Amino acid sequence: MRLKxxxxxVMVGLWRNVTMTVAMIITMAVSLFMLGASGLIYTQVKDxxxxxxxxxxxxxxxxxxITDDQRASxxxxxxxxxxVREVIYESKDEAFKKFQTMxxxxxxxxxxxxxxxxxxxxxxxxxxxxxxxxxxxxxxxKDGVDQIIDQRNLLEKIFNILGAGQTGALVAASVMALAAxxxxxxxxxxxAYSKRREVAVMKLVGASNWFIQAPFVLEAVVAGLLGSVLxxxxxxxxxxxxxxxxxxxxTDLLTPLSWAKVLIMLPLMALxxxxxxxxxxxxxxxxxxxx
Amino acid sequence: MIQLExxxxxxxxxxxxxxxxxxxGIEKGEFVFFIGxxxxxxxxxxxxxxxEVTPNRGKVHVNGRDVTAMRSWKIPAFRRQIxxxxxxxxxxxxxxxxxxxxxxxEVIGKTKAVARRVVPEVLELxxxxxxxxxxxxxxxxxxxxxxxxxxxxxxxxxxxxADEPTGNLDPDTSIExxxxxxxxxxxxxxxxxxxxxxxxVNQMRRRVIEIESGRIVRDQARGVYG
Numbered sequence: 345m346r347l348k349x350x351x352x353x354v355m356v357g358l359w360r361n362v363t364m365t366v367a368m369i370i371t372m373a374v375s376l377f378m379l380g381a382s383g384l385i386y387t388q389v390k391d392x393x394x395x396x397x398x399x400x401x402x403x404x405x406x407x408x409x410i411t412d413d414q415r416a417s418x419x420x421x422x423x424x425x426x427x428v429r430e431v432i433y434e435s436k437d438e439a440f441k442k443f444q445t446m447x448x449x450x451x452x453x454x455x456x457x458x459x460x461x462x463x464x465x466x467x468x469x470x471x472x473x474x475x476x477x478x479x480x481x482x483x484x485x486k487d488g489v490d491q492i493i494d495q496r497n498l499l500e501k502i503f504n505i506l507g508a509g510q511t512g513a514l515v516a517a518s519v520m521a522l523a524a525x526x527x528x529x530x531x532x533x534x535x536a537y538s539k540r541r542e543v544a545v546m547k548l549v550g551a552s553n554w555f556i557q558a559p560f561v562l563e564a565v566v567a568g569l570l571g572s573v574l575x576x577x578x579x580x581x582x583x584x585x586x587x588x589x590x591x592x593x594x595t596d597l598l599t600p601l602s603w604a605k606v607l608i609m610l611p612l613m614a615l616x617x618x619x620x621x622x623x624x625x626x627x628x629x630x631x632x633x634x635x
Numbered sequence: 636m637i638q639l640e641x642x643x644x645x646x647x648x649x650x651x652x653x654x655x656x657x658x659x660g661i662e663k664g665e666f667v668f669f670i671g672x673x674x675x676x677x678x679x680x681x682x683x684x685x686x687e688v689t690p691n692r693g694k695v696h697v698n699g700r701d702v703t704a705m706r707s708w709k710i711p712a713f714r715r716q717i718x719x720x721x722x723x724x725x726x727x728x729x730x731x732x733x734x735x736x737x738x739x740x741e742v743i744g745k746t747k748a749v750a751r752r753v754v755p756e757v758l759e760l761x762x763x764x765x766x767x768x769x770x771x772x773x774x775x776x777x778x779x780x781x782x783x784x785x786x787x788x789x790x791x792x793x794x795x796x797a798d799e800p801t802g803n804l805d806p807d808t809s810i811e812x813x814x815x816x817x818x819x820x821x822x823x824x825x826x827x828x829x830x831x832x833x834x835x836v837n838q839m840r841r842r843v844i845e846i847e848s849g850r851i852v853r854d855q856a857r858g859v860y861g
Contacts, residue, residue, distance in 0.1 A: 349741065541727055542738075548685075548725070549786070550714035551742035553707075 353559035354566055357535050364534065365567060368527040372571025375520030376617050377578040380609040382513035384579070387605055389506050392499075397473040400495040401432075402480070404466040410488030418486060422466060425482070427475050432467040436460050463490060521620065524571070528564050528621045532628040535560055543633060556633060561625045568621030572614040579609060636794065636825050637661040637684065642693035644679055653679040654690070655849035661827065663793075666820045668836050669829045670860060671846035677829045680846075681798045684827070685717065686710050698793055715743055718787030718795040718824075722802035724779045726771045732758060732782045733767040739786045753789060761785045761815055777808035781815065788819055795819055797828040801835060809835055833860035 358365045404422075406415065422431045434442075439462040447453045470479060476494045483489055536543065546556050583606055639659045645652040653676040661667050669677040682688045683695050686702050695702040698716060705713060726735050736757060737750040745753075758767055761781040771779050780800060787795055797816060801809035813835055820826045830836065836843060836859060843858030844851055853861065 541725070545725060545727060545738065545786075546742045547711075548714065548719055549739040549743060549790070550711040550717075552711045552744075555742060555744070 350558050350562060354562045357539075357559060357563040358566060360538060361531060361534050364527070364531045368524065368531050368567050369571045369574060371520055371524040371527055372568055372617055372621065373574035373578065375517050375524050376572045376575035376613040377582075378513045378517035378520060379616060380575060380579045380613050381582065382510045382517060383609055383612060384601065384605065385506055385510040385513065388601060389503055389510070392506075393503070396499050397496070400469075400473060400499065402468045402470060402476060403493045403495070404468060404483055405463045405490045405493070406465060407488050407490045408463065410464075414486075414488035418483070418488060419466065421486075422468060422483075425479070427471055427479055429469040429471045431469075434465045434467055436462055436464050439464065525620065525624050528567070528624040529628045531567070532560050532564060532625045533632055535563060536629065536632045557626065557629050560629055560633075561622050564621040564625035565618050568617035568619075569614055571621075572610070572617035575613055575617075576610045579606060579613075636663040636665070636698060637827065638694075638696035639680070639683070640694040640696075642683065642690045642695060644676075644683065644688060644690045646688075652676075652691075652849050654683075654846075656693070657846075657849070657851055658693075659844060659851060659854070661825060663825055664820070664823050666817070666826045666839070666841040667828070668839070668841060668843045668858075669827070669846060670831060670836060670843060672831065675846045676849040677846050678798055681719075681796050681827070681829055684794070684796055685714065685719065711743075715790055716793045718790065718792035720780070720783050720787050720795070720797040720800045722799040724771070724776075724783045724803075726779055726782055726786075728771050731768045731770055732763055732774065732778075732785075735771070735782055736786045736789050739789060743790070754785075757785045757789045758782075760788070760818075762811075775808070776804050777811060780804060780808075780812050784812070784815055784819070788824075792824065794825045794827065797826065797830075799830055799832075800828065801830065801832050806834060810838070813839060836860040 404418075406418075419431065419433065422428055437459060440457070440459045443457060443462055444454050468479070470476065473496055476496060480492050480494070484492055543556055583601065583603075587601055637660070639657055642654050642657045643652050644654045655676075657676075657680075669680055671677045679688065683690060684697055684702070686705060689703055693703075697713075700713070702713070727738060730738060733754055736754045737747075740750045740753065741747070755764075755767065758764060761784050763778060763781050763785065766774065766778065769778075771782070774782065780803075784800075795816070800816070801812055804812060809832065816826055816828065817839070840857045840859070843853065843855050843860070845853035845861065
């Protein structure tokens with residue numbers, strides 16, 4: 345009986361003020377969508393770091409006038425360096441071949457460069473890519489070393505863009521969350537007002553506080569759940585339309601975003617939605633249903 | 636049953652206390668009138684007994700328990716021992732007489748089966764047999780107050796508080812309601828009634844406590860309005 349009573353009260357409550365309920369659900373959905381998106385960007389950046397940091401290398405370009413002795417001692421040093429995972433030597437010929445394949449569809453560029461013009465280099469994989477500075481300082485002034493380039497710099501730029509996107513999404517999520525919060529509070533106030541007679545009688549005859557409050561809190565929880573489902577729907581559409589659709593090329597560059605990772609956002613969003621709305625409702629009731 | 640010890644209650648922004656050092660004791664099974672002019676503080680007593688307001692000073696004991704020191708989560712259980720009737724009936728307009736009484740049972744966790752057994756019984760007791768399925772607007776003022784009394788009494792409370800229960804009723808109907816409260820009192824329920832209806836007080840010849848400006852000025856065992 346009690347459960348049935350509470351549930352029917354919840355449905356009546358949500359219907360009583362449908363426009364408000366819809367507004368509440370939509371703001372909640374957008375907020376949770378932003379939260380989910382920023383969560384996805386976060387895992388994405390983490391995955392990409394794990395994936396690319398294994399592959400990126402530090403390129404130590406050698407001066408054209410380097411002697412064989414200098415090259416050999418440099419290689420020896422690199423190979424015994426504890427920070428270094430692997431060292432690959434790239435000769436001028438190899439560099440040229442790589443260059444040719446890289447720019448195969450732009451013959452003009454290939455023609456402009458002659459074999460031997462490109463510098464030879466050591467391609468160094470680091471044990472921990474974050475320790476680039478230490479490696480750089482060790483080798484930068486050595487005889488025969490020309491330039492040291494960290495490929496990570498390039499990736500950092502991508503990560504910075506993604507990071508900015510994540511921050512933006514989080515800011516938008518919290519602003520929307522604030523709006524959703526106020527809407528939940530307002531809806532609960534309206535609900536409490538329209539049921540003030542019932543509430544007064546309930547208090548008078550000694551209904552327990554939770555029994556009085558449960559329908560209101562559950563109303564907010566149901567709205568929060570609906571909002572999270574809707575927000576998740578937006579996230580799924582984002583994946584299908586943007587990532588798998590028009591931004592396909594970019595997606596290939598990034599590590600693929602699996603459905604599993606998107607799906608994991610659903611319980612997280614639902615949890616955030618229900619916790620935020622129920623706490624708001626409960627706090628509102630503390631002010632509007634004083635015992 | 637009810638014990639007020641040096642109770643002082645001043646509402647915020649009020650210039651003088653509604654109750655000033657009031658001490659009074661009410662035994663189990665008594666029928667007590669609190670009388671006095673408007674604003675004398677008599678309704679504050681009802682609010683104190685329900686723990687709707689707390690005194691600034693002094694103690695309120697109801698049924699052996701210190702109401703003033705009661706934790707807020709214990710208040711609902713406490714209120715189940717007290718029935719309450721008001722001048723404005725406080726019925727739910729969209730529920731029938733039966734549903735109004737059953738609602739009071741259901742929200743304190745009684746099953747529908749219990750309600751089906753108990754509610755017709757109590758509606759019969761208050762003289763509303765056959766009108767169970769009328770809505771409040773289909774009932775006269777006296778009948779509405781009977782529904783309110785039925786709701787207050789359905790839990791068989793130890794105490795029945797009545798705040799001007801006849802304030803909206805004509806003299807004849809008022810007397811019928813008083814007979815009802817008297818019958819309830821005879822079942823052993825302590826009845827505390829706040830009123831300024833002199834006819835009723837004079838007819839009933841029960842204990843009368845007169846309050847003026849927050850102080851008890853008279854306490855008579857078989858009193859009249861005076």
